[in-house]
Structure formats: C-alpha cells, structure tokens
Amino acid sequence: MTLLNRRHFMQGAVAVPLVLNTDFAFAQASADKRPPLVVAVAGLPATLEPARELSNVGTRVTYSMFDTLIRRDFLGTPDGGGSELKPHLATSWERKSPKELIVTLRPGVKFHNGDEMTADDVVYTFRDGRLRGAKPEIPEGRAYFGTLDTVEAIDKYTVRFTTKAPDVLLEQRLASWASWIVNKRHYESVGIDGFSRAPVGTGPYKLARMVANDFIALDAFDDYWMGKPSARSVTFRAIPELAARVAGLISGEYDLITNIPPDQISLLEGQKDVEARSVVLANVHLLTFDELGPLTKDKRIRQALSLSIDRRKLVDTLWLGKAVIPDSHNYPEYGQMFLEGRKIAFDPAKARALLKEAGYAGEPVVYRTMPNYYTNALDAAQIIVEMWKEVGINASVQVVENFNQMRAAGQQVGNNSNSTRLPDPLGALWVSWGPDSEFQKKKNWTTTTAFNEAGRALEAETDPAKRKELFKTMLDAWDDEAPGAILYRPLEIYGVKKSVKWRPTTFYFMDLRPDNLRFDQLP
Amino acid sequence: MSRLKGFLWFLALRLARATATLAICVTIVFVVLRSAGDPLASLLPDDTPPDVVEIYRERFGLDQSIWQQYLGYLQSVAHGDFGRSFVHHRDALAVVWERVPATLELGGLALIAAVLIGVPLGVLATFGRNTWVDRAAMSAAVFGYSLPNFFLAILLILWLSLSLRLLPSAGSDLPQHLIMPIIVLGAPAAAKIARFTRTSMVEVIGQPFMRAAAAKGVPTRPRLIGHAFPNAAIPVVTFLGFEIGAMIGGGVVTETIFAWPGLGRLLVQAVGQRDLAVVQTIVLMIAATMVCANLLVDLAYGWLDPRVRVGLRGTGK
Numbered sequence: 001m002t003l004l005n006r007r008h009f010m011q012g013a014v015a016v017p018l019v020l021n022t023d024f025a026f027a028q029a030s031a032d033k034r035p036p037l038v039v040a041v042a043g044l045p046a047t048l049e050p051a052r053e054l055s056n057v058g059t060r061v062t063y064s065m066f067d068t069l070i071r072r073d074f075l076g077t078p079d080g081g082g083s084e085l086k087p088h089l090a091t092s093w094e095r096k097s098p099k100e101l102i103v104t105l106r107p108g109v110k111f112h113n114g115d116e117m118t119a120d121d122v123v124y125t126f127r128d129g130r131l132r133g134a135k136p137e138i139p140e141g142r143a144y145f146g147t148l149d150t151v152e153a154i155d156k157y158t159v160r161f162t163t164k165a166p167d168v169l170l171e172q173r174l175a176s177w178a179s180w181i182v183n184k185r186h187y188e189s190v191g192i193d194g195f196s197r198a199p200v201g202t203g204p205y206k207l208a209r210m211v212a213n214d215f216i217a218l219d220a221f222d223d224y225w226m227g228k229p230s231a232r233s234v235t236f237r238a239i240p241e242l243a244a245r246v247a248g249l250i251s252g253e254y255d256l257i258t259n260i261p262p263d264q265i266s267l268l269e270g271q272k273d274v275e276a277r278s279v280v281l282a283n284v285h286l287l288t289f290d291e292l293g294p295l296t297k298d299k300r301i302r303q304a305l306s307l308s309i310d311r312r313k314l315v316d317t318l319w320l321g322k323a324v325i326p327d328s329h330n331y332p333e334y335g336q337m338f339l340e341g342r343k344i345a346f347d348p349a350k351a352r353a354l355l356k357e358a359g360y361a362g363e364p365v366v367y368r369t370m371p372n373y374y375t376n377a378l379d380a381a382q383i384i385v386e387m388w389k390e391v392g393i394n395a396s397v398q399v400v401e402n403f404n405q406m407r408a409a410g411q412q413v414g415n416n417s418n419s420t421r422l423p424d425p426l427g428a429l430w431v432s433w434g435p436d437s438e439f440q441k442k443k444n445w446t447t448t449t450a451f452n453e454a455g456r457a458l459e460a461e462t463d464p465a466k467r468k469e470l471f472k473t474m475l476d477a478w479d480d481e482a483p484g485a486i487l488y489r490p491l492e493i494y495g496v497k498k499s500v501k502w503r504p505t506t507f508y509f510m511d512l513r514p515d516n517l518r519f520d521q522l523p
Numbered sequence: 524m525s526r527l528k529g530f531l532w533f534l535a536l537r538l539a540r541a542t543a544t545l546a547i548c549v550t551i552v553f554v555v556l557r558s559a560g561d562p563l564a565s566l567l568p569d570d571t572p573p574d575v576v577e578i579y580r581e582r583f584g585l586d587q588s589i590w591q592q593y594l595g596y597l598q599s600v601a602h603g604d605f606g607r608s609f610v611h612h613r614d615a616l617a618v619v620w621e622r623v624p625a626t627l628e629l630g631g632l633a634l635i636a637a638v639l640i641g642v643p644l645g646v647l648a649t650f651g652r653n654t655w656v657d658r659a660a661m662s663a664a665v666f667g668y669s670l671p672n673f674f675l676a677i678l679l680i681l682w683l684s685l686s687l688r689l690l691p692s693a694g695s696d697l698p699q700h701l702i703m704p705i706i707v708l709g710a711p712a713a714a715k716i717a718r719f720t721r722t723s724m725v726e727v728i729g730q731p732f733m734r735a736a737a738a739k740g741v742p743t744r745p746r747l748i749g750h751a752f753p754n755a756a757i758p759v760v761t762f763l764g765f766e767i768g769a770m771i772g773g774g775v776v777t778e779t780i781f782a783w784p785g786l787g788r789l790l791v792q793a794v795g796q797r798d799l800a801v802v803q804t805i806v807l808m809i810a811a812t813m814v815c816a817n818l819l820v821d822l823a824y825g826w827l828d829p830r831v832r833v834g835l836r837g838t839g840k
Contacts, residue, residue, distance in 0.1 A: 043792075046610045055568060139578040140571070157700035193612055212611060213623065213792060214695060214784035239692060240788070241780040243677050247685040253692060373569075403569060405562030416569055432570055441573045 034220065034232040035519050037500070037512070040138035040239040040254040043158060044216055048207065050180035051131060051138045055473070056508035059177050061216055061236050062259070063114075063509040066180030066201035066273045067092075069103055069122065070171055072423075074505035075516060080279045081506035083333045085171055089117060089181055089202065093174075098166030098462050099149075105157040109297035110223045111183045112206035119153035124184035125153040126161070126466060137192050143421075144178040145430065168462050172422040177509070204229040204513050213238055230517045249274050249495045260493040261375060262320050268495050278493040279504040280324045282333065282420040285374055287367070287384075287485045293412035295365060299447070299481060300358040305365070305413065306485035307351040308391040311344065311385055315488050317383065318376045323488040327474055329429040331420060333506070337468055339475065344486060351391045365395045367413040368406045375490055376413060407442070416484070425471045429478065430455050439483060451477035524613060537821070541814040548810040549600070552803050553593055561585075562797035579793055581611055596803070606800030606809070610793075615800035619789065625695065626785035629778070630770035633705045634763070637712035638652035642759070644713070645720025649747065652725065660717060667714035672707050676780040679703045693782035704781045706773060712766050719762050723755035730754070767814040 046057035050066045053059065069090040076082030093103045109117040126132075131141025132148050147163045147170070154160055163170060173179065183200040190198060199207060204226065205218035216236045220229040237254070239245045245257040246264060250271055260268070260276060268276040287309075289302040296302055315323045327342040365388065369381045381397045388395040400406045406414045418432040431437070434455055439445040454473035461467050494504055499520040503512060556562070562585065563576050580586045584595070599606060605616040641664075648660040683703060684692040694700050727733065728751055736746050761806030782788070786805055793801040 046608075047612055052612075135578055135581075139575040142575065143572055171709070196612060211784065212618065213789065214782075237782070239693045239782045240791075241677075241680075241693065242679055244684075244780060244782060247680050248692040251684055251692065253694075402560050403564040419570060431572075433836050436572050438570075438573050523639065 007494070010207075032220075032232040034230060036233045036235065037231040037256065037517070038235045038237060038254045039510070040237050040248055040257045041241055041244045042237060042238070042242075042245075042259040044213055044238045046212060048210065048216070049138070049196040050182070050199070050201070051141055052192075052196065054140050054177055058402075060510040061218075061509050062180060062199075062201075062232060063177075063203070064205040064218060064512045065199060065203040065207065066182070067109075067203055068175050068179045069105075069181065070175040072172070072175040074507065074509070075503055075511070077333075079332075079506065080504055081282055081333045083172075083335055085175055090174075093171060098168070099163050101161045101170050102154070103159045103161065105159065106225065107114075107157055109202050109225045111186075111202050112200045112221055113183060113186055115183055115185055115200075117181060117183075117202055118156050119159045121181055121184045122159045123151050123153050124187065125179075125181050138178075141178050144173050144176055147173075153240045166460060166462055168467070169422055169424055169426055172424065172427065176422060176427075177507075187461065194490040205234050209232065224514075227514045229512070230514050231512070234512060246495065248501060249497070255351065256498045256502070257495040258492075260495050262318065262322070262491060262493065264495075265320065265493060273499070274495055274497050276493055277324060277496050277502075277504055278491045279506055280322070280489050281492050281508075282331070282423075282489075282506040284326060284329070284418050284489050285380070285487045286416055286418060287487065288414045288416050288439065288444065289483055289485070290407075290411040290414070291446055291483070292444060293410060293499075295360070295363055296412045300354040301360060302482040302485075304351040304354040304358070304360075304391065305393070306465070306482050307345055307354070308387055308393070308488070309485060310346050310387055311451070311488060312346070313387075314380055314383060318379055319488065319491055323492050325488050326486060328479055328486060329418070329425070330471075330475060331423070331428075333420065333423040335423065336464055337424060337471055339472055342475070348391050351434050355392060360393070362394045364393075365393055365399050365412055366410075367415075368398045368400045368411060369397060369415050370401065370403075370406065371399055374415060374417060380487065381415075394403045407444075411444075425474060426455075426458060429474065430458070433478065433483065445481070445483035447483075448477075448480045451481070538816055541811075541818070544814055545590050545810050548806055549597070549803060550593075552806045553596065556797065556799055556802060557592075559797075562799055564610070565795065565797040579609075586664060589749065600807075605804045608798050608801050610798045610801070615798075615804045618801055619786065619804045620800060622784060622786045622789045623808075625783060625834070626770075626774055626778070626787065629701065629704055629708065629783055629785055630774060632701060633708035634712065634766060634770055636705055636709040637716055638763070641708070641716025645724065646718035646747070646752065648721040649724040649728070649751075657721075661721065664714040664717040667710040668718075671725070672776050673780060675710065676703070676707045676777060679706060680780075693780070695782065695784050700781070700783075704777050704783050707781075708770065708777045712769070715762065715766070716759060719759050720755065723758045723802065724751055725752045729754045738759050760823050761820055764816040765813075767816040768809060803829035819832070 041057070041060060044497045045053040045055070045061055047053060048062060048065065050062035060266055067089050069088060070093065071086045071088035073082045073084045073086045074080055076084050076347065089106055089109055090103045091106045096102055105117065105119060105122065111117060126145060126148060126476045130137050132145045136142060146371045147165065147167045149162045149164045152160045161170060180201060184198040188196050197210065202225070204221055204224045207223045208217040208219045215238065220232050224227050239248065242261070242264070244269065246252070248254045249257045263286055266278045268274055281495070289296040289305060289362060291297050311325045315321060315325060325344060327339070328344060330339050330342055332338050363448055367381050367385060369377050371378045378399065385395045385397050418428065420428040421431060424426070433445070433451070435441060435452055442447060454470045454477065458470040458474065461470060492504065498500065501518045501520060502512070503516055563579055567576060567579065584592060596606065605614065607613065608615045608618050611618045616664060644660045644664065648657045651657045680692050680703065684688045690699050690702055692696050724747070733746065733751060741750070774785055775791055777783065778785045778787040779791050786808070789801065790805045793805065
C-alpha cells in the first residue's frame with residue numbers, strides 16, 4: 001500500500017501553483033501564429049445590433065464587427081480626434097445637389113456569412129422603419145437619419161441618398177456610429193432580436209460566442225477586405241471591479257483594460273510590461289443652471305457661477321493636468337468651423353460684481369450631483385463649491401442617485417456631459433442644447449431666441465463662411481445666457497501591455513483594424 | 524388516513540403562506556423600483572433626445588398608470604410571463620435563468636466548503652472546550668465572520684493574483700477561477716456554522732441523556748459524535764436553510780468583484796440600469812428559494828428528530 005508521505009505532499013504542494021497558473025489555452029493551440037487579444041472591460045453590451053448599442057460599452061465591440069460606408073480618420077491627427085473622411089465600404093461619393101448624395105460601393109467586400117455586400121444591403125440598413133420614420137425599431141437612429149428622405153439602389157454598387165432638406169452633414173452621418181452596414185439576408189431571416197445575438201457584418205472580426213454580461217469572443221475574419229486581422233481572436237471580458245482589471249493586466253491575463261481612473265496611472269507606469277495610454281475625449285463635463293430654479297433664473301447669477309470656477313485648478317488636481325479646457329462648445333475637430341481665440345473666462349472679481357448687481361444676499365445655492373456617474377464628479381463638486389464660497393456664494397453639494405432626483409423641482413445647479421457626435425456644431429451643441437434637447441423641452445432654458453434662430457439658419461445653410469458666422473452667433477448666445485458652464489474634456493485612460501501597438505481615439509471606438517493593431521515580438 | 528390529512532393541511536398552510544410571501548415581495552419590489560424615479564432616466568444615456576425617450580416609454584408600457592402596470596404584471600406572472608428585459612430585449616426569465624447554474628455552482632460549492640470546514644471546527648472547539656484549541660478555532664471563526672467580503676476579495680486578488688501570480692484575478696472560464704470566490708463566500712458561512720455547532724454541542728452536552736451515556740461508560744469520542752452531534756445538528760440545519768438564501772444574496776458583492784456570471788452580478792447590473800422585469804424576476808426567484816429552503820428545513824426536522832414526527836402525527840389525531 002502506498003501512503004502519502006511528507007515528501008510526496010511537499011512535491012505536490014510545489015506543483016500546485018504551476019498547475020493552477022497554467023494557461024489552459026495551450027490545448028487549443030492551432031497553426032495560427034497570430035496572438036489572441038484579451039480586453040477586460042467594465043461592462044459589455046447586452047446586444048450586438050450595432051445601432052442599438054450607441055454607448056461607450058457597445059461601440060467598443062461593434063466597431064470590430066461592422067464597417068461604415070465612409071470612415072472618419074480619427075487617427076489622422078496626433079490627438080486621435082481627426083475628422084477627415086476616407087473611403088471605406090464606399091470607394092467614392094459625390095454631391096449631386098445639397099439634398100442628394102451618390103455613393104459608389106467597393107466591389108468584392110464579403111460579409112461574415114460569405115455574402116457579397118451590395119447596394120441592397122445598404123438600402124436595407126437605412127430603410128424607413130429601422131433608423132428613421134415615426135417609430136423606428138431603433139429610435140436613437142432618428143437623431144442621425146431623421147433628415148433622410150429616400151435611399152435607393154441605382155445599380156449593384158451605387159446608392160442614392162436624398163434628404164428632406166439640404167444636409168451638409170450627411171457624409172459625416174454616414175461615418176457615424178449609427179451607420180454600420182448590416183447583412184440584409186441574415187437580418188431578414190432572424191429579425192432584429194435574432195440579429196442582436198447573432199450579428200453578421202463585414203468587419204475584421206466575427207462573432208464566435210457571446211455570453212451575456214460575461215464575455216464576447218470574436219474570431220478573425222480572414223476574408224476582411226482591408227487584409228487579415230492582426231489577432232487570431234479578440235475576447236472582450238466583463239470585469240466590473242477595477243482592482244481585478246488592473247491585477248489581471250499586470251499579471252498578464254489581459255492585454256488591454258479600460259475605464260482606468262486618473263489616480264491609477266502612476267501604478268501602471270511603475271510596471272515593467274504595461275503602461276497607461278490616455279486620450280482626451282470628444283465630450284465635455286459641464287454644470288447646468290436651471291432657469292426654473294430659485295436664483296439661477298437670473299442670468300447674472302448664472303454668469304457669476306461660471307466666472308468663479310478655476311478650471312485649471314480642477315484639471316491639475318483631479319486629472320493630473322491631462323484633461324483639456326475647451327474653448328467653449330468649440331473644438332478643433334470642427335475643422336474650418338473652429339473659432340480661434342475663444343476662451344472660457346475665470347474672473348472672480350467680475351463674478352463678485354455681477355452678484356452685487358443682482359442683489360445677491362447669501363441665499364443658498366445647491367449643486368446636485370450623482371457620486372459616480374461622471375468620473376471625479378463628486379470631487380469636482382466639492383472643489384467648485386469652495387470656489388463659489390470664495391466669491392461669497394452660499395453654496396453646498398447635494399448627492400443624488402439619478403437624473404430624476406437631480407432634475408426634480410427646486411433644481412439650481414446640476415451636471416451633465418455633452419458628446420460631439422459629429423464634428424460640427426449641428427452634431428454637438430445643437431443636439432445637446434437645441435429646441436429638441438431636454439433643457440429646452442422642459443423649460444430649464446427658455447432665453448433661447450438668438451440661439452435658436454442662428455441654429456435653424458445653420459441647419460439650412462451650406463456656405464462655409466456663413467455657417468461659421470452663424471455658429472459664432474450661437475456660441476455667443478449660449479455663453480451670454482449661460483444655461484450651463486463647461487468644465488473640461490475628460491480623459492479616457494486605458495491600461496495596455498507595451499507589446500500591443502494600438503492607439504485610442506477621442507471617441508469610444510476601439511479600433512482593432514489591421515492598420516491600428518500589431519504585436520511586438522516577445523524577446 | 525388522519526395522519527395524511529394532517530400532513531396535507533400542514534402542506535396547504537405552508538403553500539398558502541409561501542404564495543402570500545411571494546406576492547408581498549413582488550409588490551414591494553414593484554413599488555420601490557418605481558418610486559426610485561423614471562427607469563428610463565437610468566436606462567438611456569444622459570443626452571437622449573426627449574422624443575426618443577417617449578418612444579421607449581410607450582414601447583415598454585411605462586406610459587400606463589402604475590396600477591395598470593401592476594395589474595398587468597400580476598396577470599402576466601400568473602401566466603408564467605415574467606416580462607421582457609428593457610436592456611437585453613428578450614424574456615426576463617430567460618436572462619435570469621441563464622445565470623442560475625453559475626450561482627448554484629458557486630453557492631453550492633461555497634456552502635459545501637463552509638460545512639466541511641465549519642462543522643469540524645465547531646466539533647473540535649467542543650472537544651477542546653476552554654483550551655487553546657477552542658480559543659484558536661473560535662478566533663478563526665470571528666475573523667472569518669467579521670472580515671468584510673469586499674475587503675477579503677480585494678486582498679485575495681492583490682495577494683494571490685498580483686503578488687504571487689498563483690490564481691487568475693477574475694472570470695469564470697477556468698476551474699481555478701472558483702477558488703477565490705469560494706473562499707470569500709464560504710469564509711463567513713464557515714465561521715457562523717462553527718460557532719453554531721459549538722454552541723449547540725455545548726448545550727447538548729449538558730443534557731441528562733449525555734450524563735446517562737457517560738455513566739454507562741460510553742467513551743468521550745463516540746459520546747460526542749454518536750450522541751451529542753445528531754441532537755446538536757438541528758439548529759445547524761435551520762441555519763443552513765437561511766444560508767442558502769444568503770449565498771445568493773451574498774453573491775452580489777463576490778460575483779461582482781470576481782466577475783462571476785451569476786444572479787448576484789446580474790441583480791447589481793439590473794438595479795443600476797432599472798431593468799425592472801429582470802430585478803423583479805430575480806427577487807421572486809430568491810424569495811421562492813428562501814421559501815423552499817424553509818420548507819425543506821421543516822421536513823428535515825422530522826427526519827433528524829423523531830419527536831417532530833411524533834408531534835406531526837399527534838396534530839392529525
């Protein structure tokens with residue numbers, strides 16, 4: 001009879017760590033020498049219908065599975081926020097009139113199911129009832145394609161888009177995150193809910209397996225028209241706990257992790273094989289001042305609240321100096337629409353003067369914020385309240401659970417974020433603050449005459465110089481009425497293995513196409 | 524015959540109580556979730572245009588009055604339809620059901636581990652009552668019980684994954700992913716079981732039949748294992764019944780930190796996103812589990828303690 005003696009036990013104990021830490025994937029090793037890529041994310045999309053998942057969580061995954069007709073070249077500028085348009089599934093496009101665009105498709109592009117992409121798929125993608133119409137399947141699509149009138153196939157590789165009114169942004173809309181081309185045959189056979197779980201696109205990676213809220217595994221689609229993908233597979237793994245994501249990156253389980261707060265940068269930078277890569281997002285965090293609220297109905301009080309915020313101090317303290325203070329709702333990615341020389345003022349003396357002029361006598365001002373919805377929101381609120389006290393405002397912070405509580409009666413100051421959906425004021429400021437926005441619809445901002453007149457004129461205008469002038473009028477009106485106060489453009493920080501050559505973009509897309517992902521040889 | 528009648532009464536009363544408990548749970552969850560604000564405000568991004576919000580409100584039936592929604596929901600549940608997830612765009616029951624195996628696997632293994640550690644520890648403490656063995660065992664139990672689960676979880680990740688690189692940090696695809704969650708979920712349960720076992724054993728040891736066994740000359744070990752332990756087991760079994768529910772509830776933190784794809788993690792996400800149908804289904808499922816566990820505990824009493832069986836028979840007469 002063999003007994004387990006002490007020596008055997010110790011040998012076994014020594015072997016345990018080796019066994020436990022073995023990468024069981026070796027069993028699946030194939031002839032494919034490309035490495036797999038494992039991305040640990042804070043959350044995963046619930047579905048993979050790409051136009052349904054218009055969020056940072058969703059688009060990280062769908063960007064690798066689908067293509068748009070036109071590709072916005074984010075990586076064409078050093079900051080990852082380029083706005084030049086490049087051919088993608090479309091080889092060219094031509095404006096026939098301010099309301100008509102003819103798009104020529106790339107021949108020979110394959111879907112994951114082997115079908116060739118043709119004009120029928122494009123027409124099906126943009127059909128009335130999916131992204132546009134009174135009550136489309138995907139209501140979010142209306143914000144992007146509500147302007148479309150017809151989409152018709154001229155021949156197998158040519159499509160005509162017409163809009164109800166002149167739309168200078170149509171090409172940008174076709175490059176946006178609502179515009180992924182879907183496979184008509186598959187979509188029709190499985191319906192929107194079937195497609196949401198088993199999508200078929202033309203992107204560099206195709207779905208292998210999806211377990212809701214756990215992981216989404218993609219395999220390389222080697223017939224991809226831009227060439228073979230650089231990784232043999234990409235797995236997005238949901239790891240909600242930050243410590244687990246960071247530990248997994250450092251120990252080598254993950255190649256890339258998302259949603260890193262600024263205070264973790266130094267930890268990652270201290271490691272040998274990993275680093276933090278950050279990008280300033282096409283998004284601003286801002287305060288909102290409610291005209292229905294006590295005190296904040298007075299424009300001078302709103303202006304004083306904005307003028308007394310030292311944004312540089314916030315950025316240096318909370319974002320390690322890496323976030324950016326924008327020049328109002330006015331971003332370099334607007335290209336020729338960008339207005340040079342505008343700055344957001346920090347002028348406590350002027351703020352005090354405005355408060356005096358408004359007859360402010362120490363009435364309370366309450367700043368409502370959710371603790372974790374926006375990164376650093378609560379810290380920022382506490383610092384801002386102290387800045388307001390410096391100029392004599394009797395301010396305090398009230399922590400709320402959700403937007404309902406924030407916007408409940410009696411609101412004075414809340415917070416919000418505005419994204420640049422399309423690189424133009426009509427795709428950002430006008431969407432966030434225009435007549436269809438929550439602020440105007442709910443009467444939180446009513447002094448809008450000048451702003452709305454200029455915005456409506458901008459919608460119909462095609463001349464670049466006149467458009468720029470109208471944008472200036474809009475911006476002047478917003479800054480003067482001060483329905484809010486911009487704070488900063490926040491950072492998105494990723495933790496990445498140094499061997500993974502990949503650049504982030506200012507939008508939430510995670511570009512893993514062959515031209516933005518490669519792996520250095522291990523020593 | 525009268526014995527069967529008595530049992531059927533017992534069962535009918537239990538089932539009526541269970542149904543009332545479930546109905547109260549559903550109502551409370553329904554009211555609390557809706558009084559916490561408009562679910563669409565949590566479900567949709569902050570800059571969603573109001574007209575899009577209204578389309579979703581109508582599509583999800585949130586434009587109806589709260590009474591219409593409540594009665595409609597009760598009617599659907601009675602027909603086995605637990606509603607549709609706002610987030611996953613499919614049946615809430617299917618979304619929840621997918622998570623049950625993972626939770627049962629983790630919760631079951633953690634409970635087994637807790638019993639295997641807690642019961643011997645409690646018995647050991649009784650054997651060495653008021654000696655260093657007792658004190659060491661009970662100190663370990665207090666430590667295991669009082670360490671917050673989120674703290675222990677992060678500590679284990681930093682120690683076993685980051686420093687020693689012995690175990691993967693989080694996930695569910697490898698068997699070793701189970702080890703740390705089992706420790707975190709099982710440690711407080713093992714601690715409670717150890718204390719319960721010790722207390723119960725000490726109480727039984729003082730009973731007259733134990734003195735009789737000692738007087739009869741039964742040696743200490745068989746006396747404790749054969750005579751004391753079966754009698755001391757009843758409170759421990761009661762406790763285990765509650766612990767089954769606690770394993771699911773306690774899994775909320777553990778599953779989230781270790782990215783374990785179970786019910787607890789789904790519950791956190793669903794509450795955060797105000798995915799009403801999913802939250803209601805999970806709460807209903809947890810409540811049903813607790814009710815069933817209590818029923819099983821009641822039945823187990825009869826098996827463990829003949830006096831309970833006699834008592835039951837007596838009620839039928």
